[in-house]
Amino acid sequence: MNQASNQLELLNAASSYYSMVARLALVEADIPFYNHMLDIHFAKQQLSDRYRELNPQMTVPTLRAENLLLTSSKDILQWAACQAGSSWMDSDISLTLLINELVSNHYLISIEDLTFGKWLSSNKLLAFVFPRMLASTVTRLENQLESVDLLSPVDIIALKNKAQLNRSRLAYFTEGSQKQKLEDMRLKWSNYLHTIPLIESNQFIFGDRFSSIDVVLAVLFARLTMINETSLIDRPDLQNWWGRVQLRGSLRVADLWMRMQRRRLLLTAWKARNTVIN
16 A cells, blocks of 8 residues: 555545545455555644645545545545445445445434543543644634635635534533533434344345445444444344454454554654655
């Protein structure tokens, strides 16, 4: 996955949930790519002028190549499914609508609200630091907007939208009952998991081949494992499916995080800030 061997470049972050979706999709579809890591926590490279040119949402991941630019994990997942062809169940037209619906519904629920809601409820230091990090991000974006004479209309809209998103996140994690919000998020994800069709023994979700929904569920279950919320996986067939999926080498290659790796987080951030976004 080095840049010299392939022009396809994935700009992403090691611990980012949606970056993991993109990485696993590309690995499962057997698509070689250059894994360009960004530091989204400390240097906040996703807020840089150059990255904003590529991805106005200033989020990771972004996949790019000649005549290709995809700026969300959902779009990357759909593209990977097309590239995978008959090796994925997505190619079965009788299943396309159902798979797309399940994937889309997954994206309607915030995994970050569950993740940080859980961490903030159990870590007083993070509960102190995280809101201040969000406030600092808002300030940085507002400072960038002060150079309005140097910004294009697209840049101004992008920066305003990003600032408002972070204000909303700050309000979510500092106002109201955090305990109730965490319970609400648990219920949303539990209800979602109960919409997954019953999985037959020794099969993937829709048969003997992987699919887009297998990709997103694998990343979701990895995250639930990391934040100690596997009690949400309360169906035996889903538990068995997850046990089988964990044996696939693709999870290691795609670097799915099933525990918080603080040392690696700092190391990857240090390495990332020494790379250039061309």
